Amino acid sequence: MRALTDGFAELTLETRDLAALERFYVEGFGLDVLAREDDRIWLSVGEHARLGLWAPGEKEYGDRGGRHVHFAFSARPGGLDALAQRLESAGAGPRGPERHDGGDRSLYVEDPEGNVVEVWDFFGRGKPVEDLEAD
Numbered sequence: 001m002r003a004l005t006d007g008f009a010e011l012t013l014e015t016r017d018l019a020a021l022e023r024f025y026v027e028g029f030g031l032d033v034l035a036r037e038d039d040r041i042w043l044s045v046g047e048h049a050r051l052g053l054w055a056p057g058e059k060e061y062g063d064r065g066g067r068h069v070h071f072a073f074s075a076r077p078g079g080l081d082a083l084a085q086r087l088e089s090a091g092a093g094p095r096g097p098e099r100h101d102g103g104d105r106s107l108y109v110e111d112p113e114g115n116v117v118e119v120w121d122f123f124g125r126g127k128p129v130e131d132l133e134a135d
Helices: 017-027 080-089 129-132
Strands: 010-012 030-035 040-044 050-054 071-074 094-097 105-110 116-119
Touching: 017 030, 017 040, 017 050, 017 080, 080 094, 080 105
Parallel strands: 010 050, 071 116
Antiparallel strands: 030 040, 040 050, 094 105, 105 116
16 A cells, blocks of 8 residues: 655644753754744754644644654764764764664664654665665
8 A cells, every 4th residue: 555645744842941942953953943933943854844842831723742752853864973973062962873673773862851862864775665674
């Protein structure tokens, strides 16, 4: 069956300190600010996705904050090591890059709210997903 979606368009995190979380993602990951509103900030993540940083409180569609396990950004080809250095320089203390079975790698870092952020080079390796197990 062919998937009817082609990736994430938006991920939203709740924070008690909008400025601190914005600074973490802008300085650590190099994300650009798309918009600032009273209770939220939107950051650009690639060409077709955005990261929302929202203050606690009820939103327009019944959205509520909650705890999640982690989320992952996709790394640009060859960018994982440079990102690890950038995060280290920003004082974020990333773990990795760690190699997984099949040769793909990830690094992990916690943001100021305790969200575990993974950056994964799985899709940026220049091979179709079906071919990754053949390594």
